[in-house]
């Protein structure tokens with residue numbers, strides 16, 4: 131059987147007396163879109179920060195594939211393919227969309243950031259860039275400076291840059307936050323098209339997006355995972371309905 135892309139085992143994190151992450155155990159399978167939901171303050175961001183290494187854990191283990199990265203620094207985890215979209219991608223405003231994706235792809239391939247070297251001569255990178263721009267539907271703004279992008283397109287560029295680095299596991303923390311309805315709809319379509327091709331952990335408040343996209347959902351309440359399952363399983367889970375969705379809410 132293939133090893134999970136990510137294994138979280140009994141993870142704990144305190145903030146003073148508050149147990150913000152309470153023995154969290156979950157597995158993300160290769161190729162799945164695994165959403166993490168929960169009410170405000172449930173510990174979603176804390177969990178993501180523990181996964182990336184931005185926060186240190188007080189107990190438990192994190193494995194990327196079969197490598198134990200508990201206590202390892204951020205860079206080590208990035209090298210193993212755990213990428214958070216905005217964290218690893220610093221968008222250069224004066225560079226075009228194509229150039230930004232190109233830099234992200236070259237960084238992954240260990241090509242020094244020699245921006246003076248003509249990008250067009252690097253055919254392997256250019257192929258990756260073409261594929262990613264098509265996947266993320268950014269071709270029509272390929273030659274636009276990043277500074278000129280609408281907010282939704284910029285977030286799309288950040289995801290494209292993360293994908294250009296060929297992630298083993300992509301962490302998306304509220305990718306639709308601050309988007310207009312139209313931008314949100316475009317982002318949902320983008321995630322739908324990426325589903326199955328990449329392994330994605332998605333933290334998102336938009337329940338319609340989560341329930342229509344996720345292969346599996348883990349529900350956090352007060353730092354604990356109270357349920358993990360498919361959209362239907364979560365929708366009908368009595369503890370989830372009681373603690374989070376509300377008994378009368380049709381998620």
Ligand SMILES: Nc1ncnc2c1ncn2[C@@H]1O[C@H](COP(=O)(O)OP(=O)(O)OP(=O)(O)O)[C@@H](O)[C@H]1O
Nearest residue numbers: 145146148150168169170171172173174175176177
């Ligand atoms: N740096 C910190 N210091 C102290 N307490 C913190 C810190 N970060 C988070 N907390 C607390 O830990 C708990 C979990 O917070 P966290 O931000 O992870 O929740 P969340 O599920 O991401 O919330 P939201 O949906 O509002 O973004 C909250 O009670 C929060 O107040």
